[in-house]
Amino acid sequence: MAQSLAGPEIERLIQLLARLPGLGPRSARRAVLHLMRKREDLLAPLGEAMRVAAERIATCSTCGNLDTADPCMVCRDPKRDNSIIVVVENVGDLWALERAGALRAAYHVLGATLSPFDGVGPEDLALPKLVERVSTGQVREVILALNANVEGQTTAHYITDLLAPSGVKVTRLAHGVPVGGELDYLDEGTLSAAMLSRTTL
Amino acid sequence: MAQSLAGPEIERLIQLLARLPGLGPRSARRAVLHLMRKREDLLAPLGEAMRVAAERIATCSTCGNLDTADPCMVCRDPKRDNSIIVVVENVGDLWALERAGALRAAYHVLGATLSPFDGVGPEDLALPKLVERVSTGQVREVILALNANVEGQTTAHYITDLLAPSGVKVTRLAHGVPVGGELDYLDEGTLSAAMLSRTTL
Secondary structure (H helix, E strand, O other): OOOOOOOOOHHHHHHHHOOOOOOOHHHHHHHHHHHHHHHHHHHHHHHHHHHHHHHOOOOOOOOEEEOOOOOOOOHHHOOEEEEEEEEEEEEEEEEHHHHHOOOEEEEEOOOOOOHHHHHHHOHOOOHHHHHHHHOOOOOOOOOOOOOOHHHHHHHHHHHHHHHHHHOOEEEEEEOOOOOOOOHHHHHHHHHHHHHHOOOOO | OOOOOOOOHHHHHHHHEEEEEEEEHHHHHHHHHHHHHHHHHEEHHHEHHHHHHHHHOOOOOOOEEEEOOOHHHHOOOOOOOOEEEEEEOOOHHHHHHHHHHOOOEEEEEEOOOOOOOOOOOOHHHHHHHHHHHHHHOOOOEEEEEEOOOOHHHHHHHHHHHHHHHOOOOEEEEOOOOOOOOHHHOOOHHHHHHHOOOHHHH
């Protein structure tokens, strides 16, 4: 956009919005035009919601989730089975599992997965807190819900070894054919895993 | 997303962001996760930029552009040829023409185009101000840069009639083959127009 087109405040808004995932410079401009038209309905409330969120969002000191309260809403939920801890890499994975809604358990957000090439070692993961939570003796299962890639699997092995002394049961998500997936489009690794873990009908 | 997943402040942020064009509930969630991770770098500045914009954005009392100053940056620009007024439907069209940069002239934002079916009549368009600007005698040309659809063309005819008494020259954008466009994919109307307006090489 030409420099002289709109005031610096609008330019700044476009530049900041363009940094959101899924928005580029073009869609950020379109979003700002929309916001300018809906000044009272959307622009002002959104600014206020962001200010409040920026002020209040904190990392849950128990599980590492991000929320406006500590402990977070998941840790405070009295209906959850706190004897199961689902270990995830990040908050996005936690949200995805919650949307799936298969299990109402506790979570533990690592913040990263082991990646020697990127210089991410065990000290960069929220592991001491996980060991501490397991050591209370209240936990009967730790489910490793990590990505099925090299980093995720390396991290899974590391955590399995780390928790071995505690005697807690450690499990991982099943591999297999995605629901709705077509065999023809799946890689050999997934197909082999699905075949080996076949279930009786 | 499950109701119990994150605090109401985060839910509200997701819902507001999902109302931006180009973002749905899913990408709004992803954007909020990104914002939560970049609290200091992005979330807080964006909230502040929106607050400032919501406070300062005003409609330019001369041309109808939206800006944080009145008159707007376009009307204040001393390098523009103010004897030409480019009439556009909305601010998005003004920005698009400015990006093209073919002509540094003044603008006039109508705010809408005539659409009897939607109950949009001449009284809903910023026409009196346009007539007033033309009547100063400082304007030698009015370019109608309106969409090439029924509403745009109806509006163009209406404005042409409206400005006829002033004797000002009224023009419209050329029709033709878009630059980079392939003839095979163009509609007959565009091809006919391009043929009739052919230029000598």
